[in-house]
Amino acid sequence: MTAPELIALLPLLILALGATALLLAARGSVGRGWPLAVGSALALSAALSAVLLPSCVTEVGGMYSTGPYARFFIALWSLATAATLISSGPYLSRRRLPSGEYSALLLFAAAGMGLLSSAVSLSGIFLALEAFTLAFYVLIAFNKNCALGAEAGLKYLVPGGVAAGLLAFGMALLYAASGSLQLPAATAALTIGAPMQSVALAGLALLLAAFAFKLSLVPFHFWTPDVYQGAPAPVTGLLASGSKGAVTAALLTLTATLPAAPAPFKPALATLALLSMVVGTLCALAQSNVKRMLAYSSVVHMGFVLTGLLCWNHTGRTAALFYLVGYSIVTLGIFAVITSFSGEQEPQQLSDYRGLARRQPLRALALTVLLLALAGLPPTVGFMGKLAIFSAALAAGLPLLAVVGIVASLISVYFYLQPVIQMYMTPAPSAEAIEGHSSEYGIIALCLGLTLIFGLWPGPLLELIARLTP
């Protein structure tokens, strides 16, 4: 490891070493705010150094790239982590949870997500995936007084273990077929006519199943609603945006190295995308719990992102990444609102949202706009993202996926409007209002502003992403 490589790794080193230092310095930090402030400062400085500091090397150890694609995602996940840290102060102190360990674990997760987005080898993908998944195992069950939280932790742990096993086995098969763990070389064994192509295909199928577990694509989605329901709301926000986004970024790197999809691979991916859109939408219709509804909605959205990847060209990948960035912003905003609505209990049932518009008009309005952004109505980033993905899919000759996606997003308006109807059209019960903290208001306003700005003026972000996309 040379000095230029260390400088190239600086954003990740800030995150990982900062988290270690924070873990040691902030013991017994129940009810204190400074670990969260230090944690978000560390995450912000990591994001700054990722954007500003030029890298002299192109990759580190043959495992992680330090190119603009990697840097963009490191900055994005660091910012998402910082936003989560800033907005979860009152949530933690109300539940008497230790903020030092919380900040350290979130920073570890950010480092893992950044590493995963920059992985250019199979071993790099495995290490990074496990790094942030381990942090999430703890974070999901962070509230030890909540029985649902422990259940959610276990339900994330078991599929996570299965996915890790599938991933390792798939990588072993790809290595056996190609003799390399580097990405372009490892997937070269998939081309038609290569020796041991069938072994490589089996490896790719296992790899794909592991990714589908992490992205909660149907039929690998069963853990999602229970984990979303049981996990603390701010953690769920990062799980939905950062964790899935980092896995998608790695999947994009993987698919970009395949010049043409191997014959059975594309139909398999298309089936996953179709099933995710259809089953996710139908299950979300039946939910009366908002967090479970958001879980199924994330299944649908991952189907949309996969549709973008399936175009198998630069336009499709750009659209998928743009959608991913927009979805992350909107999801973080929604979970920030749910976090700020949380008193002793999180507002999970639809009936918990009755009459909130009268008592908390600003946050109710923000939640409405963000939910409509998920549904894909203009003028939000959700609309621009869907437009980009479906036009790319139509141009690439995937009319079935595009039509199913459009129908799914039309139906989805129904379940996204359910909490809005509860907030605006029903009288409020006589419970006391939960005052929001200024930090929560700040993060919600930021997410809302970005949702509208990128919806009205998506050009610069799209151009930036088009330049980054491999």
Next chain:
Amino acid sequence: MPLEALSISTAGAFGSELMPPAESLLSLGLYVAMAVGLIAFLLIACRLIGQKTHSKFKDQPYESGIDPTGPAQPGRPVPFYLVAIFFIVFDVEVVFISTWAVAYDLLGWSGFLQILFFIVILFLGLVYLWAEGALDWSPSRQRHSATKEGR
């Protein structure tokens, strides 16, 4: 590299010389069929001709003749789990260190610094555990630290 080294050919009747003779496969199949058939017969026969009476006392779990008391899934302290986890963590550390030690002369100072980084990070983890009271085995100390943290 492994391709040439292994020289596995996927073309043709790969591994056909290792195929067992048909008779032994047939006897294995017969054996499997008999075993599965016997189990299926027993289960179905039980279901068809067995007695199906339910009563409060019959459905009770058997506790060696004593009335069962208390819930079936009580919470239990898990210090042994902690010990097991510590063991695994430092066991894995030894795996990495010995891997480095085998090739320390080839890896040079760069390898030394990397393994040092790894050891220091794990040592910081140990310091954290120690400071949190995870290494206080005696029950009274554990209770003390539990009340101190308010958990």
